[in-house]
Every structure is written in structure tokens, then in C-alpha cells.
Amino acid sequence: MATSTAVVNGAFIYILAFAALLFFLIVFFMAFYLVRYRRARNPVPEELPENALIEVIWVAAPTVLALTMFLYGLTGFKFLRHAPPDSYIVKVHSRQWSWLFEYPNGKKSPDMIVPLGKNIKCELTSSDVIHGFYVPAFHIQQNSMPGIKTFVWFNASALGSNYILCSQYCGLKHSMMLAKLIVVPPDQFEIWLKGGKIAFADNPLAVNMPPGETLLFERGCVSCHSVEGATMVGPTFKGLFGSHVRVSTAGKLRTITADEDYIKRSIVDPGADIVDGFPNTMPSARDVLSDEEIGKITDYLKALR
Ligand SMILES: [Cu+2]
Numbered sequence: 001m002a003t004s005t006a007v008v009n010g011a012f013i014y015i016l017a018f019a020a021l022l023f024f025l026i027v028f029f030m031a032f033y034l035v036r037y038r039r040a041r042n043p044v045p046e047e048l049p050e051n052a053l054i055e056v057i058w059v060a061a062p063t064v065l066a067l068t069m070f071l072y073g074l075t076g077f078k079f080l081r082h083a084p085p086d087s088y089i090v091k092v093h094s095r096q097w098s099w100l101f102e103y104p105n106g107k108k109s110p111d112m113i114v115p116l117g118k119n120i121k122c123e124l125t126s127s128d129v130i131h132g133f134y135v136p137a138f139h140i141q142q143n144s145m146p147g148i149k150t151f152v153w154f155n156a157s158a159l160g161s162n163y164i165l166c167s168q169y170c171g172l173k174h175s176m177m178l179a180k181l182i183v184v185p186p187d188q189f190e191i192w193l194k195g196g197k198i199a200f201a202d203n204p205l206a207v208n209m210p211p212g213e214t215l216l217f218e219r220g221c222v223s224c225h226s227v228e229g230a231t232m233v234g235p236t237f238k239g240l241f242g243s244h245v246r247v248s249t250a251g252k253l254r255t256i257t258a259d260e261d262y263i264k265r266s267i268v269d270p271g272a273d274i275v276d277g278f279p280n281t282m283p284s285a286r287d288v289l290s291d292e293e294i295g296k297i298t299d300y301l302k303a304l305r
Pocket of ligand 1: 095097130131132166167168169170174177
């Protein structure tokens with residue numbers, strides 16, 4: 001079966017070969033005529049009559065040849081734009097600056113794990129700006145946009161780990177918007193999908209973290225908040241719980257204690273209390289965290305004092 005890689009490579013090599021052939025032909029004839037009809041040899045210019053036949057040929061032949069490139073590209077494009085109906089669907093959520101992959105049974109993961117040899121259809125959405133879901137190894141790339149659903153599909157034909165990048169400049173930490181696409185045998189995939197642990201390289205979820213910390217990784221909080229004390233786009237979580245925070249509430253500065261209510265409000269309604277000295281750029285996590293999950297994060301923050 002054809003794959004996205006083979007289809008894109010096919011069109012690329014055809015166009016490259018075509019361009020190379022034209023390049024050498026043109027350079028050859030340029031050099032040939034320069035020498036053959038040089039001034040020393042032909043001091044008097046000659047008048048040539050019009051030749052309609054030749055003119056038709058040199059318009060028609062390149063047109064037909066160029067159209068073969070178009071046809072080649074069109075078949076590949078049609079292939080890439082038609083996911084087979086039996087495709088396995090993975091929802092891809094993108095946001096500043098991380099990816100979240102959601103499986104049909106509700107499982108969520110910061111890395112994309114897929115079974116070998118299956119058609120996978122990625123349904124892309126964005127919760128803030130335009131991002132680009134880009135997997136160089138499979139030659140696929142598609143923008144994800146707020147309010148519009150887009151898709152891309154592929155069939156992984158080799159086991160192993162590949163990079164997922166963001167191909168649209170989407171702000172401060174765009175270059176860090178990375179994830180892994182890990183291809184595993186189908187039986188291993190089923191185990192992982194049902195919550196079992198399987199071994200794969202470099203996956204943060206393979207390490208046993210407290211549930212709250214896992215959530216911070218999974219839902220992309222760590223791209224703006226550190227847990228070790230460093231200030232990033234947002235304040236660090238270290239020592240936050242129970243501390244006194246200067247916040248601006250509806251434009252007025254006040255000091256409040258970071259208790260459970262404050263943490264929850266900061267997560268679901270980040271604009272309500274804006275920490276002094278920071279921009280109001282945090283996206284609300286109302287749709288990506290349940291109350292129970294917020295509870296787990298709060299428990300973790302309590303331990304991080
Ligand atoms: Cu991005």
C-alpha cells in the first residue's frame with residue numbers, strides 16, 4: 001500500500017528529475033549556440049522566416065510536460081486528502097505551546113502513541129492560535145486552527161520514535177512545541193491504551209510521577225510554569241501553595257493567600273486574579289481539566305512548598 005512518505009517522495013523526485021533534465025538541456029543548447037553562431041563565424045546576421053509548426057511545438061510540448069508534473073502532484077494530493085474510512089481516529093489538540101493527543105476511549109497523552117501498520121487519522125484543533133502539526137519522518141504537515149477542524153492521516157510502517165514539530169510560528173516558545181510520535185506493535189498499543197505500562201524511550205509518562213505532576217505535563221502547564229523555582233512565562237509552582245500573592249483583581253492590586261479556591265480560580269478563570277508582574281496570557285483550562293483533576297494538581301502543589 002502506498003504511504004504518505006512514498007507519495008510525497010514520488011512527486012518530489014519526479015519534479016526534481018524533470019527540473020534537472022531541463023536545466024542540462026538549456027545550458028547545453030546555450031553553450032552550443034554561443035559557440036556555433038559566434039560573431040567571428042557569422043559576421044552578417046541572417047533573416048529567418050517564421051515557422052508556425054515549430055512555434056506550436058515549443059508551446060505545446062512544454063505545456064504537456066508541465067501538466068504531467070501537475071497530474072503527479074494531484075494524484076498524491078488526492079491520496080493525502082482522503083483518509084481510508086477504516087482509519088483509527090486520534091484527536092490532536094494544540095495550544096501554546098504543547099500537544100495533547102486524545103484517543104477514542106478518552107485516554108489523553110502528551111506524546112502520540114500509534115500501532116504499527118494501521119491507518120491513523122489525526123483530527124486537528126487549536127484552542128488559541130494557528131499551529132502546524134508537522135511530522136517530518138512521514139512527510140505530513142497540516143495547520144491546526146481555532147474553530148476549524150482539519151485532518152491529516154498516515155500509516156506508520158516502521159517501529160520507533162519520530163518527532164512532532166509545530167510548523168507555524170506561534171509565539172515565545174514555538175520552538176519548544178515538540179512531541180514524540182512513537183510507533184509500537186499493535187498488541188503493545190492495546191495494553192497502553194487500557195492504561196497498562198509499556199516500555200518506550202524518553203516518554204515522561206513511563207516514569208512514575210505523582211498524578212498531579214503527570215497532569216501538569218500532560219495538559220501543557222509545564223511549558224509556562226516550572227516546578228523547581230525558575231520563572232518562565234508564568235510564575236513557578238514551587239512554594240506557591242499557602243504563600244501570599246500580589247494579584248490584580250479587576251484592575252485593583254491586593255494580596256491574597258494561595259489556598260485551594262485561589263488555585264482553582266487561577267486555573268479555570270486565569271483573568272480573575274492576575275499575578276502582579278505577569279501578563280494575562282494563560283489560557284483557561286476549564287475544558288481540559290475536571291474538578292477531580294484540579295484537586296490532584298492542588299494536592300501536588302501542596303507537596304511542593
Ligand atoms: Cu505552535
